[in-house]
Amino acid sequence: MPQRCDVVVLLSGTGGNLQAMIDSLHERASPARICAVISNRADAFGLERAARAGIATHVLDHTAYEGREAFDAALIQAIDAFQPALVVLAGFMRILTPGFVRHYHGRLLNIHPSLLPLYKGLHTHQRVLDAGDAEHGCSVHFVTEELDGGPLVVQAVVSVELHDTPATLAQKVHAREHLIYPLAIRWFAEGRLTLDEHGASLDGEPLGPSGHLIRY
Template identity: 85%
Template sequence: MHEVVKPDLRRPCDVVVLLSGAGGNLQAMIDSLQDGSGPGRIRAVISNRADAYGLERAKSAGIETRVLDHKVYEGREAFDTALIELIDTFTPKLVVLAGFMRILTPGFVRHYHGRLLNIHPSLLPLYKGLHTHQRVLESGDAEHGCSVHFVTEELDGGPLVVQAVVSVELHDTPATLAQRVHAREHLIYPLAIRWFAEGRLALGEHGAILDGQPLGPSGHLIPAI
């Protein structure tokens, strides 16, 4: 059995969210955490785009926001260095990527090792990268879904935490399939954050650990409904 260190639940688990767009997953996190019943708290939302609607969602919820425009930095390393400095001013225990459209440098990923989560719209390790809904339909798959995983230096390749399955229907389009996948994302991302904030979820030497037990290569699987 692997030991999971319990956090001090007298202090909230501060979370920083990184995003670039509309912030649908951010809103699901806000809705999940706003009642204060759990130890998680969104401390700040940071975007590389000033026009990201997710910033407005954060402001409406009374959450601090910051904009760090990647275009004013010479290269990814310079931007990520500045981003680390900004994130660390909020001293988060967890950093989550919620549609943050930047490929992170190895140095950034190592800095937040074991406390950096991402969500991807496929049943990883299938369909890493972009345009997952279209690729699933083109392949004729019967099932699709989404995955929360710890971030490592391998793109979309970190240890899986939780996956939710969606059945592919006969007349699905990328848009209709995406809509149902998003609904499942809004379920599993707040769930994973809550597990982490409660001290139940951790990254071990050989993968993700939940309640002291290795999760295995597929993480916690939620079947299609």
């Protein structure tokens, strides 16, 4: 078993992906261990999920800081107190400053509800329907200074059916998020997933522009 990999999760909401991580790490022996959950909202239900699982929690209210730089500097201090090997964004509704992203270069992951590079930003399910796409999905990627950019790690593809609505697509995509995010964390914790100047690699092989593609 590889050396333990401590993970800090950042979230702002219900913590659905956090729960999937907790469940996955509990069910399968993994070197990854969520050592803390940090939120910018004291009412985030994800904090309760963490507390139930015996995970340390911390709240950092962004409204108490003057500007993004001040908040991110405090956030870095809060994260680094736990000395994590990996930082995971799980519905953290803040645009991160370049300094924050550079500080965690190569050890900062995010998940986005689209098949990146398609549909960066918000309202992805409606945009997929408006475009008449046959496929939709979600993407785990390393975070860079580009919003919803950064080298792709793994993508899950789902079919778009004629009866689908934004709500049904969201349900499908969330189910896939709960599978591929714990998978990416496991790869990182096992030392299989890395980022260097050439991009993301899995088991020493470049992942390419689409990452590892999984169809359900």
